[in-house]
Amino acid sequence: MPKSRFSGPLSGPKVDVMIDMGNPFLNLTVDGFLKIGTIAATRAAAEDAYYIVKKGNVSRHSFEHSLKKMCKEGAYWGTIAGVYVGMEYGVERIRGTRDWKNAMIGGALTGALASIANKNNKDKVLTDAITGGAVATAAEFINYLT
CATH class of the missing domain: 1.10.287 (Helix Hairpins)
Structure with missing residues (x-):
């Protein structure tokens, strides 16, 4: 059976629109x-x-x-x-360092806030915080790989 491979970098168009809020x-x-x-x-x-x-x-x-x-x-x-x-940036400013832990903390706080805003119970808020931290940390590690 014939095989084919894709060779080369995967990249799409990059669109950067920056709004300066000061x-x-x-x-x-x-x-x-x-x-x-x-x-x-x-x-x-x-x-x-x-x-x-x-x-x-x-x-x-x-x-x-x-x-x-x-x-x-x-x-x-x-x-x-x-x-x-915003959370990740705030954590970075408070900690004074830029690393994967900022993403983890920012993701956990965001997951918890989103869950609280949806009026979830304590257990759901905790699992959403864990999920948010895990997803943000995984994304940060994947970003380091590319």
């Missing part, structure tokens, strides 16, 4: 909100487009539903990203 903390927070919020809104749009095509008809109601879902998903995930980036 403060590094605000700059990073807004940047995280905009980038991840855009990704979440695009994901929601792609998912809804798939279901609309699968159904075979486009109605005003389905379009409005998709638009509302895009805004809701973009705002939710953008807020989570903004809080995480």
Whole structure:
């Protein structure tokens, strides 16, 4: 059976839009909100487009539903990203060092805050904090590898 391999670096177009808020903390927070919020809104749009095509008809109601879902998903995930980036930056400033522990602490705090905002019980807040810390730490380690 023939085999094929992909050789070369994987990279996509890099888009950097920087909004200067006059403060590094605000700059990073807004940047995280905009980038991840855009990704979440695009994901929601792609998912809804798939279901609309699968159904075979486009109605005003389905379009409005998709638009509302895009805004809701973009705002939710953008807020989570903004809080995480702000937390990580704040931890970095408090600790005075830049390492993977900042990502872990920032992820744990963000997971806990998101869980508290959803009015979850103590056990769910704890598991969400652990999950947030683990995901952020794993992402940081993967980032170091590339």
